[in-house]
Amino acid sequence: MFSKACEYGVKASIYIALNSYDGKRVSLKAIAKEIDSPEAFTAKILQKLAKHQIIQSVKGAYGGFEIPKNKIATFKLSQIVNAIDGDTIYTGCGLGLHICDENHPCPVHDTFKLIRTELKDMLESTNLEQLALDIKSGACFLKL
Amino acid sequence: MFSKACEYGVKASIYIALNSYDGKRVSLKAIAKEIDSPEAFTAKILQKLAKHQIIQSVKGAYGGFEIPKNKIATFKLSQIVNAIDGDTIYTGCGLGLHICDENHPCPVHDTFKLIRTELKDMLESTNLEQLALDIKSGACFLKL
DNA sequence: TATAAATAGGATAAAATTATCCGAATTAAA
DNA sequence: TTTAATTCGGATAATTTTATCCTATTTATA
Secondary structure: OOOHHHHHHHHHHHHHHHHHHOOOOEOHHHHHHHHOOOHHHHHHHHHHHHHOOOOEEEOOOOOEEEOOHHHHOOOEHHHHHHHHHOOHHHHOOOOOOOOOOOOOOOOOHHHHHHHHHHHHHHHHHOEHHHHHHHHHOOOOOOOO | OOOHHHHHHHHHHHHHHHHHHOOOOEOHHHHHHHHOOOHHHHHHHHHHHHHOOOOEEEOOOOOEEEOOHHHHOOOEHHHHHHHHHOOHHHHOOOOOOOOOOOOOOOOOHHHHHHHHHHHHHHHHHOEHHHHHHHHHOOOOOOOO
């Protein structure tokens, strides 16, 4: 569904948010360990998230990544996905046609439209706070 | 959403079905031209579909690909997708966790479950005949 | 039977994605 | 001011996906 980079990005964001609630800044190393991802690759993804202003990076000793507490609830899952995978998942044609719309639909246009709309709605109605709280409560996991 | 191979597979199946209704067998060349796909790559995909008995290949001069008329309506979109991409799209975890189920869910497990179930239902309730008829009637397109 | 039109399938190449390495720059603390 | 911890970012490598090439095999027809 999503690229691996995107999966890592979502998991990293959740972990950073979780720690930011406690006023803790987390390092790349800690993140990669916690979400079970390759360190250097994760670094690239964090840079991308930082450029999209979803997370903030602090260089130097005692540096790391954080998200301002009061912003955590404002970030939607869709923003994270968009930052890394773009929006092709809910805008692109299900069969890869260059043009695919109401006037010139591909054979699966209508059926896929429903799914994609729901996916979009879901990504837009889920925010980082909800996801982080599920980890905090122990209801969900970031690695298994 | 789906791999390019899978997109080509679906489009090829539709085009073959469409022609099979007219008793016409179609060649790799004609298929690739019609669905705007690379010929040799498409050949591999057709081989896979043939091995999964979704299409039938006929070797030699005047050979090509076809689907028995009376079988067209029995093939679900899900079978084509499965033959090429497997079932990870509706079984795999949205965040790529190795284990992700009701007891040990990832943070997006519940929200994604809905989408994936719908996707699965949609793929299973759409058959090749429906798709082919939409092309025949001119309501939909295989390339654009 | 010879020929031409096809698919089958192995080998290889190109492109995209994922992953690693390493030096430069930054920064808090000793 | 030196040191150590850390992110940044460019270069490169490995893997996967997509695409191409070529030979063998099959088969209808002349």
